[in-house]
């Protein structure tokens with residue numbers, strides 16, 4: 001089933017640390033509603049949620065910190081070194097994330113919405129969207145931005161990159177590509193041009 005709402009949905013994706021949040025923030029500054037699967041992924045494992053209880057059942061109480069919250073760094077260290085663990089995590093969280101995003105989409109009234117989904121190409125989330133915008137950088141740029149932002153080493157950065165689809169496969173799935181290897185100042189005009197394009201596509205889809 002494609003996009004079950006009447007809202008025009010642009011799926012924004014890209015590899016880890018490609019600049020998805022940075023670009024999404026520029027769309028938000030233009031007044032476009034932005035929903036983010038990484039944010040939903042945090043909400044569905046808040047203390048007291050069924051999501052967190054299921055993670056504890058599967059991975060043990062060591063993934064909980066002393067405040068009763070999910071210790072994200074500890075879980076991150078597990079799942080990016082162990083494909084089976086990552087698949088278990090995704091099997092628990094993806095349906096919860098999907099439902100949360102659908103509930104949030106239901107509340108939105110706008111010409112179009114940006115839906116940020118890191119694993120859009122890898123997962124069924126692509127069925128929710130009308131169009132795919134890929135934020136693209138070379139792998140070396142991804143690695144160095146990730147190491148700098150998250151203070152992780154090259155091995156940890158490469159493990160996350162390797163867990164995601166290849167750059168070319170993501171580009172093959174794209175309707176639009178935003179190249180983000182230049183400085184952040186180059187992004188604004190590119191986002192403004194995409195915004196005009198999406199407004200006209202949304203108007204074509206929902207005239208009046």
Ligand SMILES: CC(C)(COP(=O)(O)OP(=O)(O)OC[C@H]1O[C@@H](n2cnc3c(N)ncnc32)[C@H](O)[C@@H]1O)[C@@H](O)C(=O)NCCC(=O)NCCS
Pocket residue numbers: 015016017037038041072073075076079086089090093094097117118119160163164
């Ligand atoms: C492993 C977790 C706990 C690490 O949390 P942490 O706060 O360190 O990272 P955060 O959630 O901000 O994610 C950062 C980036 O990691 C990458 N990433 C996250 N999950 C995955 C995954 N399952 N496979 C590949 N890459 C992933 C994405 O590029 C994401 O943008 C967390 O990422 C998580 O719960 N992942 C499973 C849910 C999921 O698949 N999320 C992706 C959205 S569909």
Ligand SMILES: Nc1ncnc2c1ncn2[C@@H]1O[C@H](COP(=O)(O)OP(=O)(O)OP(=O)(O)O)[C@@H](O)[C@H]1O
Pocket residue numbers: 014015016017018019020021022023038118145146149180181182183184185187
């Ligand atoms: N054009 C740019 N020039 C320099 N640094 C940038 C640029 N775009 C983003 N960055 C930096 O690169 C890092 C990754 O960007 P960002 O957090 O937006 O990526 P992301 O794709 O949302 O990451 P994740 O996959 O972890 O959610 C951040 O530190 C950000 O400030």
